[in-house]
Amino acid sequence: MIRKLLDWFDHRTGYREKLNEALYERIPGGARWRYVWGSTLVFTFTVQVITGIFLWSAYSPSTFTAWESVYYIQEMMFLGSVVRGIHHYSAQLMVVLLGIHLMQVVIDGAYRAPREVNFWLGLILMQIVLGLALTGYLLPWDQKGYYATKVSTNIMGATPIIGQQLQELAQGGPSYGHHTLTRFFAMHAGILPGLLVAFLVLHIYVFRRHGVTVRDPQHAPETTFWPDQVLRDSVACLGVLAVILLLAIFRSAEISAPADVSEPYAAARPEWYFLFLFQFLRFEAVEHFGLAFGAIYVPSAIMTVVVLMPFIALCRGGHRFNVVFVWMMAVAITGLTGLAFYVDSQDANHQAAIAEADRDAHRVRELAPQQGIPPAGAVTLLRSDPYTQGPRLFAKHCAMCHRYNGHDGRGRLVMESIPDPDNPGRTVKVVAWPQAADLGTFRTREWMRSVLTDYENHFSAFRDAAWFQAAQQLEATGKSVAYLDPEYSEMADWSGEKDDLGSPENLPKIDALVEFLVQQAGAKDVDEDLAAQGLALATQQDWSGTAVSDSSEATCASCHSTIGQAFVDVPDDKADGYPNLSGYGSSAWLRSFVADPEAAQHYGEKNRMPEYADRVTEQELDLLVRWMTGDFETDTEDYPSLTERLQAMVQQRRAGAGSVDE
Amino acid sequence: MAEDTTGDDGASTTDAPRRGFLTVAVAAITSAIVGAVPAVTGLLFFLDPLIRRKAGGANFVRLPLKPEALEDDGPPQQVKVIVEENVDAWNTFFNVPVGSVWLRKIAGQVIAFNTLCPHLGCSVDYRPAEQDYYCPCHRSAFDLDGKRTNEIPPRDMDTLDVKIDEDGFITVQYQEFRTVTEEKTPV
Numbered sequence: 001m002i003r004k005l006l007d008w009f010d011h012r013t014g015y016r017e018k019l020n021e022a023l024y025e026r027i028p029g030g031a032r033w034r035y036v037w038g039s040t041l042v043f044t045f046t047v048q049v050i051t052g053i054f055l056w057s058a059y060s061p062s063t064f065t066a067w068e069s070v071y072y073i074q075e076m077m078f079l080g081s082v083v084r085g086i087h088h089y090s091a092q093l094m095v096v097l098l099g100i101h102l103m104q105v106v107i108d109g110a111y112r113a114p115r116e117v118n119f120w121l122g123l124i125l126m127q128i129v130l131g132l133a134l135t136g137y138l139l140p141w142d143q144k145g146y147y148a149t150k151v152s153t154n155i156m157g158a159t160p161i162i163g164q165q166l167q168e169l170a171q172g173g174p175s176y177g178h179h180t181l182t183r184f185f186a187m188h189a190g191i192l193p194g195l196l197v198a199f200l201v202l203h204i205y206v207f208r209r210h211g212v213t214v215r216d217p218q219h220a221p222e223t224t225f226w227p228d229q230v231l232r233d234s235v236a237c238l239g240v241l242a243v244i245l246l247l248a249i250f251r252s253a254e255i256s257a258p259a260d261v262s263e264p265y266a267a268a269r270p271e272w273y274f275l276f277l278f279q280f281l282r283f284e285a286v287e288h289f290g291l292a293f294g295a296i297y298v299p300s301a302i303m304t305v306v307v308l309m310p311f312i313a314l315c316r317g318g319h320r321f322n323v324v325f326v327w328m329m330a331v332a333i334t335g336l337t338g339l340a341f342y343v344d345s346q347d348a349n350h351q352a353a354i355a356e357a358d359r360d361a362h363r364v365r366e367l368a369p370q371q372g373i374p375p376a377g378a379v380t381l382l383r384s385d386p387y388t389q390g391p392r393l394f395a396k397h398c399a400m401c402h403r404y405n406g407h408d409g410r411g412r413l414v415m416e417s418i419p420d421p422d423n424p425g426r427t428v429k430v431v432a433w434p435q436a437a438d439l440g441t442f443r444t445r446e447w448m449r450s451v452l453t454d455y456e457n458h459f460s461a462f463r464d465a466a467w468f469q470a471a472q473q474l475e476a477t478g479k480s481v482a483y484l485d486p487e488y489s490e491m492a493d494w495s496g497e498k499d500d501l502g503s504p505e506n507l508p509k510i511d512a513l514v515e516f517l518v519q520q521a522g523a524k525d526v527d528e529d530l531a532a533q534g535l536a537l538a539t540q541q542d543w544s545g546t547a548v549s550d551s552s553e554a555t556c557a558s559c560h561s562t563i564g565q566a567f568v569d570v571p572d573d574k575a576d577g578y579p580n581l582s583g584y585g586s587s588a589w590l591r592s593f594v595a596d597p598e599a600a601q602h603y604g605e606k607n608r609m610p611e612y613a614d615r616v617t618e619q620e621l622d623l624l625v626r627w628m629t630g631d632f633e634t635d636t637e638d639y640p641s642l643t644e645r646l647q648a649m650v651q652q653r654r655a656g657a658g659s660v661d662e
Numbered sequence: 663m664a665e666d667t668t669g670d671d672g673a674s675t676t677d678a679p680r681r682g683f684l685t686v687a688v689a690a691i692t693s694a695i696v697g698a699v700p701a702v703t704g705l706l707f708f709l710d711p712l713i714r715r716k717a718g719g720a721n722f723v724r725l726p727l728k729p730e731a732l733e734d735d736g737p738p739q740q741v742k743v744i745v746e747e748n749v750d751a752w753n754t755f756f757n758v759p760v761g762s763v764w765l766r767k768i769a770g771q772v773i774a775f776n777t778l779c780p781h782l783g784c785s786v787d788y789r790p791a792e793q794d795y796y797c798p799c800h801r802s803a804f805d806l807d808g809k810r811t812n813e814i815p816p817r818d819m820d821t822l823d824v825k826i827d828e829d830g831f832i833t834v835q836y837q838e839f840r841t842v843t844e845e846k847t848p849v
Contacts, residue, residue: 047700054704065752072752078710083703227682227689234692241696372747372754 023226027212030220031228034108035212037101039233040240042200044094047244048132049193051087056189059139061181064377066141067258071368071378074255085248091133093240095273098126099330106309106326109319110213116310118206121199123307128196135188137271141181143357146259147268149184150176155295176261257360258379266353269344276336279343302329352412355639362636363388370633384619387634390627393620397612398439401465405440406646411639413646431649433464436609438643442628443585448517452510453502455495459486467608482605490559513537513556520564521585522629535564556581567592575600587629594621720848722825722833725765729832732767738788738795738806739765740777743836763822763834764788764795766806774834775808776820783841786819795819816844 010016027035058077060069073080102122105111111119138149157167172179223229257263270278277299280286286294305312305325312318344350360382367381374380382388394402394409408414413431420428437459441447450458462468462484471483486492500506516534519526538556556563560581562570567583569592570576580601583589595613597603612621626632706713725741732739742759749755764775764786775795779786784799794811795804803811808819823835840847 043696046697050700050704054707057708058710068752076714076752077707078713079703079707080710083707086700086703227686230693231685231689234689234696237696238692241699245699368752372749373752375753375755378752 021208023224023230025208025211025225026222027214027225027229028222029214029217030223031232032219033232033236034104035229036233036236037097037104038207040236041094041097041101042204043233043237043240044090044097045196045200047090047241048087048094051083051090052189052193054083055087059185061139061185062178063141063176063181063259064375066139066181067255068368068373068378070140070142070255071365071373074252075365075368081252082245082248085251085253086244088253089244089247091136092271092273093244094129095133097240098129099333102126102306103326103330105213106322108213108215109313111310111322112313112319113310115206115210115213118203118210119310120307121203121206123303125196125199125203128192128199132188132192132196133271133273135184135192138184139181139188140255141259142256143259143263143265143360144254144256144268146176147265148270151268151270155291158291159296160292255361255365256357257364257382258377260379260382263382265357267350267357269340272337275340276333279336279340282340282343349412352410352639355411359636359639360388363634366634366636384623385632386623386626387632387636389620389623391639393616393624394439394627397616397624401434401436401461401609403434403438403440403643403646405639406438406642406644407639411642413642413649430653431646433650433653434461434646435465435468436461439628440641440643443518443521443523443630445514445518448514448521448585449510451495452513452517453495453498455489455492456486459484462486465608483608484603484606509533509537516564517584520581520583521589522587538563570601572600575604577604579603585629587625587631590629591621591625594625720835720837722823722827722835724827725763725832725834727765727832728830729767729770729772729826730830732765732772734767734770736767737790738775740788741765743834745836761836761838763836764819765832772824772826772832773808774822774824774832776822776836776838778820778838778841779815780817780820780839780841780846781815816842817846820846 055073058069058073058080060066070084073084075081105119105122134149134152137145139145153167153170156170157163159166168174170180170183171177172183269275277295280298281291281294283294286298309322309325312322315321363385364378364382367385368378371381391404391409391411394404395412398404399408399414403414406413414434415429416432417427417429420426422428438461441450463486468483468485471481474481495501501510512530512534514534515527515530516532516538519528519531519534540555559576559578561576561578562568562580562582563584565582567586567588568580570580570582577600580589580592592599593602596611597609598605598607598611603609616624723743723745725743727739727741740762742762744757744759747754747756748758748760762777762785764777766773775786777785779797779799779802781797781800781802784797786795786797786802786804788794789796792803793806795806795808796802797815800814801812802815804815804819805811808821810818820837820839822837825833825835827833837848840849
């Protein structure tokens with residue numbers, strides 16, 4: 001019955017002949033593992049088509065929705081991260097397999113007459129695959145893909161004569177936007193795969209016309225494609241699939257923070273298989289000849305040699321030259337790729353940039369389900385997030401003097417260039433002196449205890465500030481200067497009574513005072529009773545020990561008259577002449593202090609900190625304050641503390657060592 | 663012809679046919695696996711809407727209208743239903759319309775119909791001249807109590823539960839129902 005049906009079908013289509021042709025292709029010398037590479041490429045392409053179409057069903061190409069839909073695929077949809085992972089890793093493997101296939105073809109001499117045309121068809125296919133890789137990298141519209149692809153389109157713009165037009169055509173306009181995505185997507189999911197299928201059909205057709213290139217016909221008895229070679233091909237594909245699946249499941253495809261044109265991305269790198277070109281372009285010697293030289297002429301020259309290989313092989317020793325050439329290219333590409341990774345691993349700034357990128361990527365995926373993605377896209381979540389913007393604002397505005405756990409808020413050490421003592425006329429990079437308190441512990445018990453019992457050290461960083469040294473010099477000439485001296489002030493005196501403050505009677509009182517202060521600052525895990533004791537101590541005289549209790553101004557409130565109250569803004573004419581500590585460390589206090597530290601209620605004329613009311617916007621101040629007062633929730637890991645590292649480096653610089661390694 | 667080219671394997675040695683069968687079996691199975699894994703994974707991904715189905719209990723939504731604003735036994739009024747928060751795939755929208763209702767008051771009692779036709783989901787209009795509800799797509803018609811007056815719709819118009827909240831505003835439990843079916847089943 002089925003037989004009859006198939007006969008009927010065959011009669012009308014002639015499918016059997018075609019099928020037999022396809023399956024029973026002769027393979028002289030027997031099936032071999034070395035013939036599998038082409039098949040693995042067809043396989044990976046098939047995988048890309050299948051997973052690509054399914055991803056298409058959930059992808060939305062616009063600047064407001066591209067990242068968001070990929071995020072949704074990756075994090076929310078059933079098996080989404082696996083399907084995307086397969087597509088992602090299969091693409092990378094495809095590039096690797098392409099390299100292997102090309103090398104094998106050259107080494108086995110399969111490009112020689114009469115197979116030249118098929119060799120060229122293969123090279124065209126290679127360009128199409130690379131085009132697919134390049135266009136696909138942008139589609140998630142994340143920082144990584146965005147900035148890397150910008151480099152590619154700018155290189156395109158460096159093409160002689162038609163560069164600008166080419167670039168604008170690719171981008172869909174003079175700059176990136178909705179149409180960049182729609183055009184890249186049309187290329188990636190329509191034009192390039194269509195071309196690839198067309199050229200693949202030709203490639204396989206011509207391949208079948210000439211058959212496999214057999215090096216050793218005596219290797220084994222002649223066999224056919226099915227089942228002997230198919231067995232080897234399918235096992236190889238199974239191996240490829242296993243690698244793809246393992247990567248897709250255990251190392252999900254990356255998605256960095258949503259593309260933000262206003263947020264520089266210092267970690268920008270092309271996908272790893274283009275790193276060799278990236279590294280090549282980074283050589284100053286290459287850059288010296290202009291971008292078009294390194295990015296266009298050199299690769300074109302190499303491609304030209306490859307294209308001409310069938311003709312080169314006609315000369316004596318030509319084939320040998322070709323083989324040596326591909327091996328050299330393989331070594332150069334591997335070497336440059338390795339070098340790129342090595343250089344990056346040694347580059348502290350790049351590592352810090354990666355840490356920041358990871359932090360942002362993690363944070364936005366944390367915020368998206370928490371707050372819901374607004375119509376304007378997930379990028380707005382990060383722009384209005386204290387945990388993301390706080391460190392950036394700190395690095396920009398505060399890190400000239402302050403540090404945050406030893407770094408600039410963004411996980412980087414603050415360095416500066418000074419004249420090299422050993423090489424006159426040269427400069428040398430050293431760690432910059434912190435010139436104000438490290439605010440990483442601000443508002444914590446540690447901070448409060450340190451201010452109370454170790455005031456002199458707590459603010460000792462002032463001594464490295466130029467204003468401090470200038471003030472001291474001026475003072476030495478007998479002039480009276482108003483400035484903050486961590487060593488000589490009333491607070492330093494109070495805090496300096498180490499014996500009394502550290503006495504067994506007073507220690508619990510210090511604990512109580514610290515608890516009261518963190519309560520004032522808005523801490524959540526406060527021991528209320530202890531804090532109440534602390535408040536009493538701050539406002540009443542109840543200290544043991546002569547120096548502390550005999551001092552005429554022994555309690556906090558005797559100077560800081562508003563302490564213990566919720567933050568009250570004290571106008572200049574009502575200030576008591578001491579820092580206003582009402583709500584010290586709370587967001588209201590910090591906002592007032594940062595906006596105008598020179599106000600009489602804060603440091604008054606002793607102040608040396610800039611007034612930020614005029615330097616940052618209302619919104620920026622809000623983000624900074626919310627970050628510094630912990631007004632956010634996160635499980636995203638913060639930058640590691642560099643406090644110890646910084647201290648060691650500062651000591652090293654103080655000891656007079658010249659250059660300091662970052 | 664095909665048999666000719668494969669047959670020589672079996673002729674040379676005695677255990678060749680078994681090896682041949684094994685080769686065919688393994689080649690076929692491996693090929694099937696490498697083809698099926700991406701295809702099945704992709705298909706399951708495509709079935710996401712069915713696999714991750716959310717059982718959506720509808721909340722009461724306040725309408726910007728008090729019962730006093732409706733004339734007793736008067737003409738129906740169409741009112742937009744605006745929800746505070748509506749999630750669509752990755753996006754969360756705030757204060758967006760999700761549909762509309764026909765409101766009437768009969769003997770002090772507010773009744774609400776979903777404006778979507780139970781036939782195929784077009785919007786049902788109110789025709790003042792005919793004093794009925796009418797769907798312009800396929801001519802479904804209903805009287806002002808929502809009873810169908812022809813055989814085109816499978817059931818009467820979909821009523822929604824109405825409550826008056828503490829501030830005196832009308833709230834409706836806005837839901838959509840499967841079309842075509844005779845039973846009223848929430849989607």
